Amino acid sequence: MNVARTQTKQAPRRAPRPGAVLAALAAAQFTVMLATSIVNVALPQIRAGAGLSDGGTTWVVNAYGLAFGALLLAGGRAADLLGRHRVLIAGLALFAAASLSAGLATAADVLIAARAVQGLAAAAIAPAALALTMDQFPSGPGRGKALGVWGAVSGAGGAGGVLLGGVLTQAWGWPWVFHAVALGAALVLAAVAVLVPHAAGRGAGRGVGRFDLLGTATVTLALTCLVWSLTTARGAGWTDGRVLGALGAAAVLLAAFAVLERRRPHALIPPRLLTTGQVAAGNLLMALLGSVWIALFFFLPLYQQQVLGSSPLVTGAGQLPLAGANMLGATLAPRISRRIGGPVTVTAALLTEAAGLMWLSRISAHGSYLADLLGPSILIGLGLSIAFVQLTALAVNGVPREDAGLAGGLVNTTRQIGGAIGLAALATLAGSVTARASTRQPPLEALTAGYRTVFTVAAAVLLTTALLALLLTHRTGPRTATPSTGPASGPRPA
Template identity: 40%
Template structure:
């Protein structure tokens, strides 16, 4: 495995078993991240079938995606802090259990409300699973080359999940129906649960009195409710109208709760989200980057599905095959992102890949038309997908730089919250833009209007990527410092001795 820890020296044989175990642990963490990537992408291909069988309308179909996003974004801070307090292996297992149960419920759903509720359950599972996997990677691998390479494997697994999701989504939907895209998660999550105990380092004895004394109950209630209501208002606003009573009430309640949350966090002895973490410029900048990334790159799969199926009339199988190209580009980008960050620095890698992404996105948008061939889409689609993979890996490596070991879980939750809120906001805004000219149209007119709307949404995403370049300029620059030589066995807490330590200036 390319990102594996260094082999132990000949004079330190006891380190070899730990090195092998760390490799296997990384493989399991990557597998769990693959499940998240698989679940995210596999649903897109099944959306038309879900809309028909479960009676979703064109306007509320986005809730199959947004229901997951709202719950994921609302519970990430809780999930991240729970990893630090209750143990990362415990939260890893809990996340997979929630994924399995909710996926089964989704397959059995017969109404829009039940299906959206099941997707919300998957989102809560992801809110515990994502910070658990990310914080385990960043705590097991020291900052620098080894962490960058480990994050490449972690991010690359999500790329693999996207590719598999595209292919399996088409195959399963056409062969067994849309229910199969939910059922496939059940055995995968079960395998991850079975492997957690033997491969992930134990959390140690849980001293309940101390843990619950340190648990920020009021911060948890206000922060989780406030974040959930905020995402809910942002998702529903473009569709229902920003003056709709439900949107106004949700938005106002979110503001009140989040203000209360900040007061509680500032005064509390053991806050859910220690505000001092935002003094780390890389974490605060990285959270803004993850938000913008998902509001642009992250939601494009939704519009690709609309374009392929509603404009060109692709079947679920054909759509899945068409998704292989962009997903393969993401996979390649995540594979090389860590190496590029180690060689050129995180800020330079992010800015360079974003420039490539803007160029590819604009080229892709300009190639969209009702009669465009798939070949005409490939140059722009390949460029933006490659850039997406590089940015995905590197933005997390940059955001987690300089975070203390005891705060890895909540820091992962903060960065991931930016990602999920960005997905909800980007999807809501761009869906409203794409659908603006399609109401009341049918036939060829609808195909043309849909193509024009998708083009407008993709160009808006490109504008957001330009903003991301400006945000990335705020990351601290880094330079290489040779690490002190020593055997892998000497590194503490299972961390891997880095070949290169990166410091900020």
């Protein structure tokens, strides 16, 4: 009996299947993306329930994006140095607590503060989860499939957030938008703790002393000033003294960061990272894609509610075709890239998304979902997901294991900062076009004119991005951007 018990105690624990590990990590990414868009449909109800002003309502969105974008690099480096598994677990726990606090908030400042803490936690979750995925799936077809799943859940999180936000707001009220995210984060935390091997999440293991505190503080403050100025410019205008001052401070701090990083032995962004593979090209292209991506999920629900008069529930349901196309495209992306090569795949994907946005630029004040939105949504979903998978692969393939968390943080940062810049610029553009049109057109016509302009400019940005992708990704051969190729960088013994 004792022998049997001893043998039972010593029996090795069966390792979770790779698919289960990927599902847990992808769920963490889905949760982060869900929190980005789930509040969009509920903003009118949140404003009334929490007593927010116009500016305060904007900061329900901006507080999350500001903290998320500014702290991603720090989160990625912390994951590399402190352990990716440990940082992911801590981030999910903080994310769940902040989400619950946001749902319970009855004052505007408490709600906005909780959203900022959500963003801080997301900045730890996203790079750690991506680095763990790269650890679990070495370069090859397995990594291509993993990145396909990653792209699917990222896009589905954005579209699913609009849908879920509409359902919850209409059924139980706006607090459940945050309660649902809190419950989801808690479930993901449990899945990660059980399914993701702890040893695979260890970083470089060389101690906290190697963390570049000065560089981290400088770039975080620079990104905070940049994102704050861009989001504030939407309401205050580009000539506002605070906006100009923050932009100037961001420029000075970024210049100081560049000088510091050249001189520090353990820089936050080691120069070697930007010269590895096509990391620099991948991040530039991802920033341009992000400038359109985040704006799309902001303006599309507004058009449906403000112009077409759709309810929150109908608006959310209208995102289902886009989410479905997104998941399909992300699943097919690795297979397509193996057949025709990475550069052609990413260029075609960007052109497909641009075509969908050009179609959207023909919307009217008297349109309908079926005639004006369904077809463009499918094209955009397919193009967006394939481009995202390819550009993520471009930005992380070939990166040494000790820098994987930082590479994941960098590509998430460029997408988030690109999104902040794009959203601020396009919102300002839409507002100015609407203001001019309102002097000679009915209100709905004027609103629609602003949205048409936004979609036209977004299409032009993607056309430029497609041209750059064709030029930059062809430099090292026809298949550089393919997720299933590249130097082996699989998991090493911890």
